[in-house]
Amino acid sequence: MFATVLKHGLETAHGVDVTHCSSLDALRQAVETGDGDYSVAVLDLNLPDAPNCEALEYVISQNIAAIVFTGSFNSSTREDILCRKVVDCVIKSQPDSISHVISVVDRALTNIKTNVLLVDSDPVSRAELLSHLRQQQFCVTPASGGTEALHLLDTSETFDLVVTDFSLSDMSAYTLLGEVRQRYGEDTLSVIALAAADDREHAARFLQRGGTEFIQKPFLLDEFNSRVFQVASIQKRIQALHGIAARDYLTDIYNRRYFFQYGPRLVEQCLRRGETTSIAILDIDHFKRLNDTYGHEVGDLVLKAVAKRLRDLVGEDHLLARLGGEEFGVLFNGLDVAAASDFCEMLRLDLAQAKVAADDEELSVTVSIGLATIEGLETFDNYLNAADQFLYMAKYDGRNRIVSELTLLKSMAS
Secondary structure, three states: OHHHHHHHHHHHHHOOOOOOOOOHHHHHHHHHHOOOOOOEEEEOOOEOOEOOOHHHHHHHHOOOEEEEEEOOOOOOHHHHHHOOOOOEEEEOOOOOHHHHHHHHHHHHHHHHOOEEEEEOOOHHHHHHHHHHHHHOOOEEEEEOOHHHHHHHHHHOOOOOEEEEEOEOOOOEHHHHHHHHHHHHOOOOOEEEEEEOOOOOHHHHHHHHOOOOEEEEOOOOHHHHHHHHHHHHHHHHHHHHHHHHHOEOOOOOOEEHHHHHHHHHHHHHHHHHOOOOEEEEEEEEOOHHHHHHHHOHHHHHHHHHHHHHHHHHHHOOOOEEEEEEOOEEEEEOOOOOHHHHHHHHHHHHHHHHHOEEEEOOEEEEOOEEEEEEEEOOOOOHHHHHHHHHHHHHHHHHOOOOOEEEHHHHHHHHHO
8 A cells, every 4th residue: 555655646746757666576676677777765674575674775785865664663763774874764654654755755856966065174074964965865075175165166067055064174154155155146056054153143144144054063963954955955946947047948058148147157267267268159141131031930940950059069068058149159168269269160160061951941051250268357248249349350251250369360470
């Protein structure tokens, strides 16, 4: 009965595929012959062919997140089980136990997709927190201080959440929070502080300055897990909303708004690393003529095809967006003008060779590209205006070409 109801509840609530195994032998067969990896296992401690927690030991050995759902219970059962690095333990006789299991699965599935930066200068405390967070299936990167944490944030775009001790060896949580908010905005990252101090004013000040959550130490483990999960869950929802707002409605790549919102942060990160970078504007040649000849529906097909090809070529390393009309922008992550020029030439040649199918006809598309280098901190409009001036030159010189400071220097030298 529990298996049937739980399987239906999980599939309905989370839209996941659920495999039911009634024995340890069936479990092994499902894991070893299954089509895909399993993210979470909900299991009883006692199975017909595994009366002594053998199924739990097997699941843990396969690096599958384990949630125990059992009728076996005494005063020490839950504590003993949690010591085995399971996500949680739910007793079948508890009220609403099915709903509780479904909520724990939700927590595990959310945590698996959440990247946490853990900042703590105390090696013992850092190791304990690292173990707690990983037991809850968070993907955790540890840092021993604020400086290391900011470096990790600058060199990776994957973090969703920062968990920091209040007193670090090189700065306070206030200072770290201020740097995070200045560099990455108000809602790009959630920041949780942990403090052993009895001064409750620390919590108020931290939250007033833009912190997301404040947890007093020592804490109950269930409280810690619940608070961190709630922050992670809200952050994922915010990210999902940002993802919708950041997309161009037609081409499904980033839009102009996101380009102007995120672009300055990417430039600042490159400059802090001591790297020059570059920005390019691509314009589809003779797009108005194409629209007038074939109609706007064909024009939309061309825009979608060009955007898809650009997305495949640019990938996630650099920032690609549709700036409006037939213009696209690429902000390169740490490529100087020479490397960016080679990259743009690859884009230009690839697009020129591609064909767009429209109304039983294959259309050829070329692009003109203006490329500007970024060597110092200026307003983002200045970078874009410089690339736009080079784009104007490319179109004036005959289109289907790249113009940059580098190409102008080469032209003068020849």
